[in-house]
Amino acid sequence: MTIWRVKIEVSPRSGIADPAGATIERSLPALGFENVQNVRLGKLIRLDIEAENREDVEKLVSDMCERFLTNPVIEDSCVEISES
Amino acid sequence: MSQRIGVVQFPGTNCEQDNIDTIKNLGGDAEILWHGSDTIGSVDAIVIPGGFAHGDYLRCGAIARFSPIMTAISRFAKSGGVVLGICNGFQILTETGLLPGALQKNVGLKFLCQMESLIVDSTSSAIGRWFKSGEKLQIPINHFEGNYVCSPEVMSELEAYGQIFLRYESNPNGSIGSIAGISNKEGNIIGMMPHPERATSDLLGSIDGNRILRGLLEGNVKNNS
Numbered sequence: 208m209t210i211w212r213v214k215i216e217v218s219p220r221s222g223i224a225d226p227a228g229a230t231i232e233r234s235l236p237a238l239g240f241e242n243v244q245n246v247r248l249g250k251l252i253r254l255d256i257e258a259e260n261r262e263d264v265e266k267l268v269s270d271m272c273e274r275f276l277t278n279p280v281i282e283d284s285c286v287e288i289s290e291s
Numbered sequence: 292m293s294q295r296i297g298v299v300q301f302p303g304t305n306c307e308q309d310n311i312d313t314i315k316n317l318g319g320d321a322e323i324l325w326h327g328s329d330t331i332g333s334v335d336a337i338v339i340p341g342g343f344a345h346g347d348y349l350r351c352g353a354i355a356r357f358s359p360i361m362t363a364i365s366r367f368a369k370s371g372g373v374v375l376g377i378c379n380g381f382q383i384l385t386e387t388g389l390l391p392g393a394l395q396k397n398v399g400l401k402f403l404c405q406m407e408s409l410i411v412d413s414t415s416s417a418i419g420r421w422f423k424s425g426e427k428l429q430i431p432i433n434h435f436e437g438n439y440v441c442s443p444e445v446m447s448e449l450e451a452y453g454q455i456f457l458r459y460e461s462n463p464n465g466s467i468g469s470i471a472g473i474s475n476k477e478g479n480i481i482g483m484m485p486h487p488e489r490a491t492s493d494l495l496g497s498i499d500g501n502r503i504l505r506g507l508l509e510g511n512v513k514n515n516s
Contacts, residue, residue, distance in 0.1 A: 280393035
């Protein structure tokens with residue numbers, strides 16, 4: 208069994224308003240950061256998981272995202288898996 | 292015999308006592324149902340009150356669904372029992388999948404605590420049937436995540452099946468369709484962001500909340516059938 212390091216980025220689904228991201232985007236030009244667009248504010252969940260292979264990890268993580276870690280009505284997830 | 296209402300308490304719930312007081316003042320009977328219990332006893336209807344169940348960790352209402360009481364409540368609701376979720380209770384009902392859609396952060400990113408004028412839309416739910424469509428109610432809101440959102444398909448269903456119970460007169464939080472409260476298709480599971488238990492006396496600025504909770508006492512589909 209291998210320990211896999213997983214990073215799950217949870218962000219508002221495209222098309223779902225993200226007022227926090229929009230506020231950050233509106234604030235950046237005040238500091239001179241012009242030309243910034245598509246700011247989205249989400250959260251990062253890190254976890255380690257023990258599994259035989261990468262495919263198993265993908266399946267497990269996709270399942271936990273679907274059923275618990277994200278609310279599929281308003282959130283999307285992007286998963287990054289690496290061997291620890 | 293008076294109706295007995297179970298008022299659910301999670302760690303972090305903070306509106307249970309106001310609901311119990313209101314129900315008792317209206318002539319009903321009420322008891323706390325602790326979230327760790329796996330039974331709802333012999334109550335006739337259930338209120339899931341507002342607050343911050345389990346600290347609202349991860350997402351509002353996301354952890355509450357794992358409390359043992361929720362399995363018993365789902366069973367009760369699926370057999371026709373009347374369940375009213377208020378504010379955090381509404382969020383819990385959507386996270387549990389007992390009501391469609393989700394509640395996200397208010398447009399404007401402000402925690403809103405103010406009186407709102409609500410318009411009764413559908414009167415087909417267990418509580419809605421005690422109102423007239425188009426009636427206005429004054430009931431306060433108190434939330435950061437009250438911006439109701441759902442897919443266009445779900446929205447058409449809500450409209451088609453008369454599931455939209457309450458709308459805001461002037462949308463304070465960005466909710467799709469100005470939705471303040473909905474029910475399931477069967478009308479026995481109801482969720483609303485405004486707090487009826489805080490509009491129960493002239494001293495509080497409105498008594499319209501009494502009618503919502505009285506509807507719960509009188510409108511128990513299961514026991515009146």
